[in-house]
Amino acid sequence: MVKLSVPGIPKALPTLSKAPLIPLAQAVERITEFLSPGNALVLTGAGVSVDSGIRAYRGHDGRYLNPNYKPIFYQELVDPSPTGHLFRQRYWSRSYLGYPPVRDAIPNPIHYSIAALQYGKYCSSVITQNVDGLHKKASPTEDMRRRILELHGTLFTVHCKHGHMFGRDGYQVRLEDLNPTWKPLADKVGQELRTNPDGDVEVIGMDFGTFNIPSCEQCENDGITMTIIKPDVTFFGESIREPVKDESYHLVEEASRLLIIGTTMATYSAFRLIRHAVELDKPIILLNVGPTRADTLEAVEKIELPAGDVIRAVARALCGPKAQTDPVMRTLLTSGVVRAVKTGDRGAG
The missing domain is CATH 3.30.1600 (SIR2/SIRT2 'Small Domain')
Structure with a gap:
């Protein structure tokens, strides 16, 4: 009989992340600078959907x-x-x-901010571990929706x-x-x-x-x-379909940099993409609160702050000027509803 277990953060990791805390303004400046060249790949987890009222699997300490x-x-x-x-x-x-x-569920400001970054050509593609369809709901064009890969299905x-x-x-x-x-x-x-x-x-x-x-x-x-x-x-114990796996690797390879938002990367299907990006010497920033599976990778720059305020400010800094003349961009930068969740229900992917 094959023994099956739910993926989690390796026990060898500390229970709390050791990433240095930085002010919000500094985090916004750093990620804005990071994304400004364009052609970034964004990888998201359950943490980006918490503000839409969908509870995350794990809390800030990485535990379920x-x-x-x-x-x-x-x-x-x-x-x-x-x-x-x-x-x-x-x-x-x-x-x-x-x-x-x-x-x-309705997309929250994080979904719309990522859509604004994609619409403004700062983000080329999105890979999401989420099956809630919220990234696609926030996307204004069919071409953008085609550039969103739902790694674990829908x-x-x-x-x-x-x-x-x-x-x-x-x-x-x-x-x-x-x-x-x-x-x-x-x-x-x-x-x-x-x-x-x-x-x-x-x-x-x-x-x-x-x-x-x-x-x-x-x-x-x-x-x-x-x-x-x-x-x-994709259920626990089920393999990701080969076309999806191949496409995820292709998106990593064609991107110039990788921004990870709201995930502990406990599932290997996501973590192997990070390892692939490291092997290709791609710059990587991880925005997440609490420990992650990538915390031991020296090539990954981690910023330990909630994603909501950071990503919205980054999108406004990069895309704000275009919003003056583009009604689609203006709508993206001002859309999104935050639905309160019970204390303790917030967390990472």
């Missing part, structure tokens, strides 16, 4: 905010046995409750094991229709029940075995009775 967090692994989700079906019932019941808050599409793809919104309606007894719980999400970055909600006292999972309609039309449905996201 929910110490009892037990995600479902890919091997469990796709197990064709009755045990696997129970895992799928657990996943889809919790995701049924957690998807609407992610679906309805919650907004679903597929079955036979490759049939369909939208999550329609599947959400089917989940609701088949599970009316679960609907009252939806009103508690965001209050008694909290949503994780992947749309998962911790539910206590409900029998997952009563949850009905809709089948793939196209499989039904083709006479296929046994199928397994999963969201188009």
Whole structure:
């Protein structure tokens, strides 16, 4: 039996980052200078979506905010046995409750500031570990959206094991229709029940075995009775698709520098991109509060400040003059809603 574990920050790292604290104005000046040549790649994690009301996995000390967090692994989700079906019932019941808050989340000033940097040609591309789609919501053009790589996929599409793809919104309606007894719980999400970055909600006292999972309609039309449905996201224990992996390396290689925002890089899929950038001698700045997996890499310059105020000020410094004549830029620099989260829910990716 293969032993599976949730990725985390290596235990050898200190529990608190040793990056020297610098004033906000100095951080803004440094990152503005860093991005001014253009052609930067921005890599983001769950920390950039916290101001949109989506709780991060980890707090400022690098530990999971929910110490009892037990995600479902890919091997469990796709197990064709009755045990696997129970895992799928657990996943889809919790995701049924957690998807609407992610679906309805609004980009915050960090998302719009990064979009402004991309629109102003200071940032060439964005790689995000987030599956919430907020970077794309903040992007004003289709060309910019094509330059956003969702490293771990997206919650907004679903597929079955036979490759049939369909939208999550329609599947959400089917989940609701088949599970009316679960609907009252939806009103508690965001209050008694909290949503994780992947749309998962911790539910206590409900029998997952009563949850009905809709089948793939196209499989039904083709006479296929046994199928397994999963969201188009990379689960723990699942490999990133080779085209996505190749594209992520390509974006690192074509960029002249790398700015990392709001992530601990606990997942190796992100950390290996940093290592690749180091091997290519790319300048790297990491903006994050708390310890990260990259803290031992001497080539990475770390700034330990919350991203919100820093990135918005950087975007205004670099893109502000263009906003005087460009209404799109002006909108990007003045958009974004900050949704308060409970104390202790803030953190890094």
